[in-house]
Amino acid sequence: MLDLQYIRENAEVVKSAIINKATGTPDLVDHVLELDELWRKITTELQNVQTAANAEAKKIGELMKSGQKEQAQSAIAESSRLKAALKDLEEGQRTAALSLDAALLEIPNVPHPSVPIGKVPSDNVVAFEHGVFPAFSFQPVPHWDILEKHDLVDFDRGSKVAGAGFPFYKGPGARFQRALINFFLDQAIGSGYLEIQAPLVVNEDSARGTGQLPDKEDLMYEAVRDGLYLIPTAEVPVTNLHRDEILSESDLPIKYCAYTPCFRREAGSYGKDVRGLNRLHQFDKIELVHFVRPEDSYEALEELRAHAEDLLQKLGLPYRRLLMCTGDMGFTQAKKYDLEVWSAGQERWLEVSSISNFETFQARRMKIRYRSKSEARPQIVHTINGSGLALPRIVAALLENNQQEDGSITIPPALRSYFGSETLISS
RNA sequence: GGAGGGGUGGCAGAGCCCGGCUGAAUGCACCGGUCUUGAAAACCGGCAUACGUUUGCGCGUAUCGUGGGUUCGAAUCCCACCCCCUCCGCCA
Numbered sequence: 001m002l003d004l005q006y007i008r009e010n011a012e013v014v015k016s017a018i019i020n021k022a023t024g025t026p027d028l029v030d031h032v033l034e035l036d037e038l039w040r041k042i043t044t045e046l047q048n049v050q051t052a053a054n055a056e057a058k059k060i061g062e063l064m065k066s067g068q069k070e071q072a073q074s075a076i077a078e079s080s081r082l083k084a085a086l087k088d089l090e091e092g093q094r095t096a097a098l099s100l101d102a103a104l105l106e107i108p109n110v111p112h113p114s115v116p117i118g119k120v121p122s123d124n125v126v127a128f129e130h131g132v133f134p135a136f137s138f139q140p141v142p143h144w145d146i147l148e149k150h151d152l153v154d155f156d157r158g159s160k161v162a163g164a165g166f167p168f169y170k171g172p173g174a175r176f177q178r179a180l181i182n183f184f185l186d187q188a189i190g191s192g193y194l195e196i197q198a199p200l201v202v203n204e205d206s207a208r209g210t211g212q213l214p215d216k217e218d219l220m221y222e223a224v225r226d227g228l229y230l231i232p233t234a235e236v237p238v239t240n241l242h243r244d245e246i247l248s249e250s251d252l253p254i255k256y257c258a259y260t261p262c263f264r265r266e267a268g269s270y271g272k273d274v275r276g277l278n279r280l281h282q283f284d285k286i287e288l289v290h291f292v293r294p295e296d297s298y299e300a301l302e303e304l305r306a307h308a309e310d311l312l313q314k315l316g317l318p319y320r321r322l323l324m325c326t327g328d329m330g331f332t333q334a335k336k337y338d339l340e341v342w343s344a345g346q347e348r349w350l351e352v353s354s355i356s357n358f359e360t361f362q363a364r365r366m367k368i369r370y371r372s373k374s375e376a377r378p379q380i381v382h383t384i385n386g387s388g389l390a391l392p393r394i395v396a397a398l399l400e401n402n403q404q405e406d407g408s409i410t411i412p413p414a415l416r417s418y419f420g421s422e423t424l425i426s427s
Numbered sequence: 428g429g430a431g432g433g434g435u436g437g438c439a440g441a442g443c444c445c446g447g448c449u450g451a452a453u454g455c456a457c458c459g460g461u462c463u464u465g466a467a468a469a470c471c472g473g474c475a476u477a478c479g480u481u482u483g484c485g486c487g488u489a490u491c492g493u494g495g496g497u498u499c500g501a502a503u504c505c506c507a508c509c510c511c512c513u514c515c516g517c518c519a
Contacts, residue, residue, distance in 0.1 A: 043479060047488045054488090057500040061447045064499095072499085079499040246437060246476085248457080369476095371437080371457080378476080 001365045002107050004036060010110075017110040020117050020326035024106055032103045039096040046089040053082040105214060109361040111326045112298070112335040118325030125325070127337070130309070131318030134344050134401045141403065142345035143396040144276030147173065149407060150424065153277070165266075165274075165281030172424050177284060179418035180391055181259050184286040184311060188257035188388055191307050193288060196258040198237035201228040206240040209366040211332040221263050230263035234287035235385045239362060242291060246378050247370040253300060254291040257388065259284065277392035278350065284391040290384040291368065294360070297382035298335075301357040305337050308353045308388045314414040317397055318342040320349065334359045337386075341393065345400030350393040355386030 007014050007029065015026035056079040063072035116125050134140075147153045152173030158166045169177050189195055207213045207229050212220060221230040231237055238258050247254070262285050273279055288307060292300045305321070312319045324336040333356040340349035360380040363369075369378035402410040409424040416422055 040479070043488085047479065050488060053499085058447075060499050065447090076499045083499080248437075367476095373458080 001104055001361060002109065003360070003364065004032075004104065007032060007107065008036065013110060014107060017108055017326075020111060021108050021329070021331070022119055022327045023108045023331055028103065028106050032100065032107060035096060035100040035103055039093065039100050042089060042093045042096055046086070046093055049082055049085050049089060053079060053086060056082060108331045109334050109359065111329065111333075112357070114323075115329065115335050116323060116325045117327075119327035120325075121328050123325040124328055124338070125323040126320050127323045128321040129318075130313065130320070131316070131342075133318055133342055136344070136403075138405045140345045140400060142276065143343070143399040146345070146399045146403060146407075146409065147276065150409075152176070155276075163281065165279070167277075167280065176395060176419060176424065177391060179415050179420075180394060181284060181286065183415055183418045184388060185257060185259055187311055187314070188286065188288060188307065191255075191310075193255045193257035196234075196238055196241070196256045198231070198234055198241075198258050198260055200231055200237075200260060200263075201226075202231055202236050202240065203228060206236055206243070209240045209243050210236045210362055211365070212236060219264055219266070221265060231260060232264050233262050233285065233387075234258040234260040235289060238287060238289045239383055239385065240366060242368045243366040245368060247291070247368070247381065249293070249370050249372050252291060252293050252370055252381065253296065256289045257286060258289070259286045261285075262390075277396045280392055286388050288386050288388040291363075291381045292384065293370070293372070294379065294382050297357050297359060297384060300382075300384050301335060301337075301355065304384055304386050304388075305339075305355045308339055308355060308386055311389055312339065312341060312352075315394070315398065315412045316414075317394070317401065319352075330356070332356075332358055332361050334361065339389075341397040343393070343397045343400050345403070346396075350397060352389050352393045352397075353387040356384065358383045358385075 002014065011029050011033065015029050018024050018026045018028060056075055060072050060075045060079065063069075063075060116123060118124065150172065151170060154168040154170055155164075158164075158168050161168075185195060201223060204213065204227060207217075207220065212229070212232065219232050222228070223230070237260075238256050241256070242254070261282055263282050264280075266279060266281065277283075288304050290297075290300045290304055309319070309321065319339055319341045322338040322340065324330075324333075324338060329336040336354060336356040338351050339353040339355070340351050342348075343350050359382050362383045363381045368381050368383070370381055372379045398412065399409055402412070404410060404423075407425075411419050411422055411424060
């Protein structure tokens with residue numbers, strides 16, 4: 001959610017943002033400004049009447065005390081008349097506020113000036129590439145063949161027990177996951193993050209706070225009876241951790257890392273995009289979250305990005321960093337990077353991390369503020385988050401890139417102590 | 428599941444029975460100052476949030492879990508809902 005005053009003062013900027021993000025019509029801005037004006041008009045009038053009513057009530061108290069009953073009676077009559085007027089104004093204000101809030105929620109975050117303007121994925125800028133593609137003396141196979149050969153993941157029984165996209169990981173497959181989780185967490189802790197174990201369900205307020213509601217409810221599994229949502233990412237509970245709080249400036253920056261399973265309905269996908277581990281309804285991810293002062297947020301974005309890239313480098317995975325264009329970056333982000341690893345068996349890039357600066361967009365909804373020494377009022381923090389990292393596609397890329405002619409898989413040195421051996425072979 | 432207690436400012440905690448003098452005592456934290464070589468202590472002053480309005484000082488409105496009601500007037504009385512805590516039971 002953007003600051004209303006900002007929209008008033010920067011209407012054209014916000015309109016361009018809507019156009020560049022292709023997320024609605026710029027008329028929304030005018031609509032918001034009209035509703036804002038209406039709301040303010042009603043509010044001013046309402047407050048004037050309230051002032052009169054308050055004065056009258058106070059007068060009555062004094063008259064009663066001094067025994068001037070007659071004057072008190074006429075004041076009571078006047079007060080009753082004001083009260084009737086208040087009712088209509090209050091109703092009008094409420095209606096105006098609801099419309100205004102609803103319209104405001106339709107306005108996307110404004111992209112940072114450094115974000116390229118574009119509409120489609122091909123407009124994203126490849127900002128960085130690292131590593132070399134692995135060379136093979138044989139034809140490398142996609143990871144689903146490897147998973148089957150070594151019996152690492154059981155998709156069919158997962159389908160039976162839960163549904164498509166809910167696999168069982170078995171033996172070395174499960175162990176490999178656990179190794180990655182521990183490796184990622186230890187790396188994050190070493191970089192100064194505080195480890196968090198978060199609830200895997202959140203309430204409606206939390207889902208709204210990070211922007212999953214109102215319009216992305218199809219993304220989430222819902223426990224209707226209890227009004228809870230299964231988290232689509234740890235970003236939701238971890239960012240909401242400080243909802244409705246005023247932090248002290250000395251608390252910042254706050255950096256959390258959290259491992260959680262993530263649940264996504266992801267309706268409407270098909271084909272090779274969802275083959276194997278490429279896209280699942282439940283997957284594991286380590287999420288990194290920063291709460292920072294506004295002036296520090298772009299530095300923090302690069303810092304978090306570097307932490308995520310460091311993991312890929314330590315795993316020896318060739319990857320590239322995309323700077324997402326306005327049309328492909330999402331509603332709530334001000335700037336976003338995607339990290340993609342090269343998957344040699346499928347010969348394609350797989351997205352494994354998405355790193356974004358939300359500026360005040362999330363924090364304003366959640367009322368996460370801090371007391372600043374230089375400002376009289378509490379300031380809204382900036383939030384930044386990114387995956388560090390999402391497991392399934394990392395598993396896919398590691399299996400595909402490190403496969404050997406004899407069918408075994410070489411484990412990257414950084415993971416060996418976690419996995420317990422140098423190679424993965426059939427048990 | 429049974430019984431009881433409670434939700435007040437950054438935190439702790441009065442006020443509620445007996446409605447107006449309470450946007451709210453007091454303490455802590457925090458900020459500024461005096462003192463000090465410096466710090467601590469002591470002392471003095473400031474300090475809820477949001478919105479509206481104003482060039483500004485300021486003024487106004489709302490907010491004591493949420494929503495509704497009674498009343499000229501509600502933190503305070505009534506109703507509903509949400510949440511938390513304690514004890515007992517059950518259980519990993």
